[in-house]
Amino acid sequence: MSQKITINNKVLIVEDGLTILQAARANNIYIPTLCEDPRLEPYGGCRLCIVWVEGMPRPATSCTTPVTDGMVVKTHTEYIEKLRKTIIEFMLSDHPNDCMMCQKTGDCRLQDLAYKYDANYTKFVGVRRNYPIVDDNPFIHFEPNKCVLCGKCTNICQNLVKTGTIEMTKRGFYSKPDTAFSKPRTPENCQFCGQCISVCPVGALSERPSLGKGRRHEMKLVRTTCTYCGTGCNFYLNVKDEKVVKVTSDYDAVVNKGNLCIKGRFGYEFIHHPDRIKTPLIREGDGYREASWDEALTLVSTKFTELIEKYGNDSVGAFSSSRCSNEENFLIGKFARTVMGTNNVDNCARV
Amino acid sequence: MICVSVCMGTGGISAGGDKVFHNFEAELLKHDIEATVNKGCSVHQVGCRGLCAKDVLVDVIANGVKSTYEHIKPDMVMKIVEEHLIKGAPIKEWLVKEDYHNFNAKQMKVVLEDCGVVDPEDIESYIERGGYQAVKKVLTTMTPLDTVETIKRSGLRGRGGGGFPTGLKWEFAVKNHADQKYIICNADEGDPGAFMDRSVIEGNPHSVLEGMIIGAYAIGATKGYVYIRAEYPLAVERLRIAIKAAKEKGFLGKNILGRGVDLEIKVKLGAGAFVCGEETALIASIEGKRGTPKSRPPFPAQKGLFGKPTVINNVETLANVPQIIKRGADWFASIGTEKSKGTKVFAITGKIKNSGLIEVPMGISLKEIIYDIGGGMEDELAFKAVQTGGPSGGCIPASMIDLKVDYESLAAAGSIMGSGGLVVMNEGDCMVNIAKFFLEFTQLESCGKCTPCRIGTKRLFEILTRITEGKGRKGDIEFLIDVCNDVKATSLCGLGMTAPNPILSTIKYFRREYEAHINEKRCPAKVCNALLTFTIDKEACTGCTMCAKTCPASAIEGDKKKPHTIISDKCIKCGSCFDVCKFKAVNKE
Numbered sequence: 011m012s013q014k015i016t017i018n019n020k021v022l023i024v025e026d027g028l029t030i031l032q033a034a035r036a037n038n039i040y041i042p043t044l045c046e047d048p049r050l051e052p053y054g055g056c057r058l059c060i061v062w063v064e065g066m067p068r069p070a071t072s073c074t075t076p077v078t079d080g081m082v083v084k085t086h087t088e089y090i091e092k093l094r095k096t097i098i099e100f101m102l103s104d105h106p107n108d109c110m111m112c113q114k115t116g117d118c119r120l121q122d123l124a125y126k127y128d129a130n131y132t133k134f135v136g137v138r139r140n141y142p143i144v145d146d147n148p149f150i151h152f153e154p155n156k157c158v159l160c161g162k163c164t165n166i167c168q169n170l171v172k173t174g175t176i177e178m179t180k181r182g183f184y185s186k187p188d189t190a191f192s193k194p195r196t197p198e199n200c201q202f203c204g205q206c207i208s209v210c211p212v213g214a215l216s217e218r219p220s221l222g223k224g225r226r227h228e229m230k231l232v233r234t235t236c237t238y239c240g241t242g243c244n245f246y247l248n249v250k251d252e253k254v255v256k257v258t259s260d261y262d263a264v265v266n267k268g269n270l271c272i273k274g275r276f277g278y279e280f281i282h283h284p285d286r287i288k289t290p291l292i293r294e295g296d297g298y299r300e301a302s303w304d305e306a307l308t309l310v311s312t313k314f315t316e317l318i319e320k321y322g323n324d325s326v327g328a329f330s331s332s333r334c335s336n337e338e339n340f341l342i343g344k345f346a347r348t349v350m351g352t353n354n355v356d357n358c359a360r361v
Numbered sequence: 362m363i364c365v366s367v368c369m370g371t372g373g374i375s376a377g378g379d380k381v382f383h384n385f386e387a388e389l390l391k392h393d394i395e396a397t398v399n400k401g402c403s404v405h406q407v408g409c410r411g412l413c414a415k416d417v418l419v420d421v422i423a424n425g426v427k428s429t430y431e432h433i434k435p436d437m438v439m440k441i442v443e444e445h446l447i448k449g450a451p452i453k454e455w456l457v458k459e460d461y462h463n464f465n466a467k468q469m470k471v472v473l474e475d476c477g478v479v480d481p482e483d484i485e486s487y488i489e490r491g492g493y494q495a496v497k498k499v500l501t502t503m504t505p506l507d508t509v510e511t512i513k514r515s516g517l518r519g520r521g522g523g524g525f526p527t528g529l530k531w532e533f534a535v536k537n538h539a540d541q542k543y544i545i546c547n548a549d550e551g552d553p554g555a556f557m558d559r560s561v562i563e564g565n566p567h568s569v570l571e572g573m574i575i576g577a578y579a580i581g582a583t584k585g586y587v588y589i590r591a592e593y594p595l596a597v598e599r600l601r602i603a604i605k606a607a608k609e610k611g612f613l614g615k616n617i618l619g620r621g622v623d624l625e626i627k628v629k630l631g632a633g634a635f636v637c638g639e640e641t642a643l644i645a646s647i648e649g650k651r652g653t654p655k656s657r658p659p660f661p662a663q664k665g666l667f668g669k670p671t672v673i674n675n676v677e678t679l680a681n682v683p684q685i686i687k688r689g690a691d692w693f694a695s696i697g698t699e700k701s702k703g704t705k706v707f708a709i710t711g712k713i714k715n716s717g718l719i720e721v722p723m724g725i726s727l728k729e730i731i732y733d734i735g736g737g738m739e740d741e742l743a744f745k746a747v748q749t750g751g752p753s754g755g756c757i758p759a760s761m762i763d764l765k766v767d768y769e770s771l772a773a774a775g776s777i778m779g780s781g782g783l784v785v786m787n788e789g790d791c792m793v794n795i796a797k798f799f800l801e802f803t804q805l806e807s808c809g810k811c812t813p814c815r816i817g818t819k820r821l822f823e824i825l826t827r828i829t830e831g832k833g834r835k836g837d838i839e840f841l842i843d844v845c846n847d848v849k850a851t852s853l854c855g856l857g858m859t860a861p862n863p864i865l866s867t868i869k870y871f872r873r874e875y876e877a878h879i880n881e882k883r884c885p886a887k888v889c890n891a892l893l894t895f896t897i898d899k900e901a902c903t904g905c906t907m908c909a910k911t912c913p914a915s916a917i918e919g920d921k922k923k924p925h926t927i928i929s930d931k932c933i934k935c936g937s938c939f940d941v942c943k944f945k946a947v948n949k950e
């Protein structure tokens with residue numbers, strides 16, 4: 011069944027079971043959010059996605075309100091926009107506002123919203139949280155005072171990664187996402203998948219290895235496929251001055267919807283590592299010597315032909331890498347069967 | 362037959378109840394009078410501190426006539442025995458006065474009917490008073506739908522604050538089919554100063570269990586929880602005893618009364634967060650998660666505990682249920698007003714003579730509660746306002762004293778019924794300070810999930826603090842109203858939605874007081890120290906040096922036995938001198 015609803019005077023036919031926010035998005039109607047993530051259950055915490063629904067006594071959060079037939083919604087009335095502005099101004103009243111020094115500048119949801127809503131930094135003046143920066147592990151850098159309590163990091167860690175490393179702690183104004191007993195993140199309690207960083211809309215969580223290595227506007231984004239395992243997650247290499255300095259999620263990726271593990275997100279150091287093998291190596295005496303691809307492949311093909319002639323097709327085999335793409339693995343299998351004439355095909359993936 | 366009852370509850374004993382009791386025994390023995398002497402008066406156990414103000418209370422039943430004495434001291438016992446018990450003439454001047462009778466006359470006990478009458482730790486005494494008859498009636502003569510219908514017709518509304526029609530809530534849960542349903546009793550009572558639910562559970566736990574069993578039968582729940590504050594150890598203990606006894610008697614557990622109905626009830630202790638009284642937070646807490654509210658829909662009746670249809674009701678709501686079943690929906694609906702039926706239990710406190718626990722029919726006026734039941738103001742300071750609904754409620758001014766106490770009238774006045782806190786204030790209370798007090802509570806108890814409540818209530822508290830410190834600015838009142846309305850409109854749960862009520866209602870009715878603080882830097886009630894000047898009255902000062910010793914700023918000078926003076930430049934306006942002076946020589950203006 012589908013529902014007929016009206017958003018901003020436009021009549022829309024939408025799928026059953028959608029929230030107002032989902033229906034609006036599907037019809038290219040923008041509603042600001044901070045705590046929403048399509049992979050997670052609606053949270054309803056930031057309150058920015060409020061809309062006016064006819065017949066309801068107060069603004070409703072579009073992320074949690076399901077559409078019902080005949081619903082009439084307004085997403086940008088003067089009143090709703092005023093309330094959103096107040097919410098943003100509340101956030102700014104408890105935020106360091108040091109955008110000039112912040113790693114997240116140019117890629118920060120709060121910064122964008124403050125700009126868009128012409129928010130006043132000093133409308134509300136009062137105490138601010140004064141938590142120390144948490145820099146107790148090699149991957150995850152946490153500046154609690156920048157946190158807007160959207161709950162996405164804890165939510166994704168609990169409900170998607172299912173590691174449960176972090177949860178909201180404390181109460182009220184001083185609430186903060188934290189590990190149990192504020193213990194450092196270690197391999198015992200954390201996967202270091204960085205999923206928490208990837209969802210943080212502000213500069214509270216950031217990639218430790220990328221600190222100080224450039225910000226969003228300086229990056230060239232190169233979409234690529236992870237080379238570690240056969241899942242083939244997609245992501246963006248963030249390239250600055252011809253160097254990969256960070257990996258960010260590709261939320262549109264069909265395979266992984268922006269999710270990554272520690273290897274995909276942090277395991278890119280090998281790219282510029284001095285020990286990285288960049289050419290084929292040919293064994294000579296006790297060691298190896300660098301060679302061109304042409305030379306190496308010619309050597310392999312000559313030797314294989316000799317072996318097949320002498321001992322038959324099954325004396326050879328092909329062994330491919332789990333760090334190849336599915337297509338490459340398929341090709342090597344095909345090559346072995348049709349060209350080399352053997353079924354001896356294997357792969358190092360043992361997961 | 363002569364019967365003497367001496368009030369020996371906590372209040373009675375502290376007023377000398379046990380001495381009075383012993384003297385009665387001794388005197389009766391001396392005069393060789395055959396009489397029974399009881400410890401403990403029924404009235405006391407309902408937790409009526411109003412009556413305990415008149416302790417030691419002694420009931421004497423002689424020749425079938427009951428007389429009640431107030432303020433009885435041990436040395437008064439001899440005279441009572443001689444004049445009343447022997448000569449048959451009650452001592453008129455010691456008898457309770459009209460106010461005592463008013464205290465009871467205007468009350469109506471439905472929920473508290475058996476509190477203090479039954480022994481809360483003995484199921485037999487509850488059964489003797491007709492206990493569990495309602496469960497029997499429901500299980501043997503009514504279908505679940507009949508039960509829901511009866512509660513619907515009675516007009517019972519939730520006593521936990523929201524006032525949602527209970528029958529309707531049950532009906533939603535009935536309509537949602539599931540392999541498992543739950544019933545939860547909300548005994549998290551976190552409002553500062555509230556002790557209604559605690560008193561009901563301590564006084565008559567079986568009435569709450571009986572309500573739960575009936576509710577569970579009506580909606581088809583086979584598992585129940587009582588979520589109760591860990592700070593209520595006595596209530597928890599009595600509840601556990603009651604559950605065990607009810608199970609042994611076959612009112613709980615498998616195949617209740619042989620009717621093929623099952624219900625298992627567990628007790629779950631709260632960890633002291635006010636917000637866990639909110640139903641979705643409470644459910645999360647039972648599930649072992651952090652107790653934070655969730656957006657509704659889905660409502661608990663659709664997707665509640667562990668994702669299953671769940672009915673959650675307040676203690677007092679549930680305790681009303683057996684009475685409705687026993688006496689009928691029409692009886693219940695005949696009490697109260699058109700839209701608010703039945704009675705309400707209140708904890709009245711503040712600047713009133715008889716503070717304590719009362720139960721009144723809905724629709725009674727504030728005046729009757731404060732003057733007839735409460736006995737009026739405790740001292741010469743005039744009545745100023747009454748705060749209902751705890752931190753979520755508002756202040757109603759003296760001019761509206763004839764207001765009826767029901768859900769609609771209180772809401773129209775900018776307050777709420779709430780769970781039943783009623784704080785009476787007099788001319789000595791500063792309304793800005795009262796608003797600040799409540800905001801201090803709410804901003805601390807905010808769960809932190811949503812922005813307007815987490816940061817907004819903090820900012821509101823800060824603005825109020827500023828005003829009480831004499832740092833109010835022009836435009837602050839409008840600013841407060843604006844921010845209050847935004848917080849109300851955008852907060853996720855009831856806590857944030859209602860937190861601004863104390864501010865909005867005090868501005869509405871006591872705007873002049875805010876203006877005095879902001880424009881004239883003056884606190885008319887003389888409460889906000891920062892706005893007061895402290896001086897010492899030379900005539901009254903005896904030179905005892907107490908103030909000088911206490912002053913943390915060493916701002917007080919003067920020789921022993923000579924009048925002291927406060928050096929105004931050094932004074933930090935902490936008010937310590939005012940508090941310690943035994944001769945009322947310190948003035949604040």
Ligand SMILES: Cc1cc2nc3c(=O)[nH]c(=O)nc-3n(C[C@H](O)[C@H](O)[C@H](O)COP(=O)(O)O)c2cc1C
Binds near residue numbers: 522673674780
């Ligand atoms: C912040 C907050 C605290 C609450 N605390 C309590 C409480 O202590 N006891 C209670 O019965 N209801 C409390 N409630 C109301 C519950 O959410 C719920 O409405 C109630 O338990 C439903 O029962 P009723 O319909 O019988 O009133 C609270 C609500 C809020 C928003």
Ligand code: SF4
Binds near residue numbers: 173205207
């Ligand atoms: S890195 Fe992964 S496992 Fe560790 S806290 Fe973040 S989301 Fe959780």
Ligand code: SF4
Binds near residue numbers: 157158162163
């Ligand atoms: S750290 Fe980031 S993701 Fe986590 S709650 Fe704060 S703002 Fe949200």
Ligand code: SF4
Binds near residue numbers: 809
């Ligand atoms: S209104 Fe306050 S208590 Fe309620 S969810 Fe929001 S932050 Fe938590």
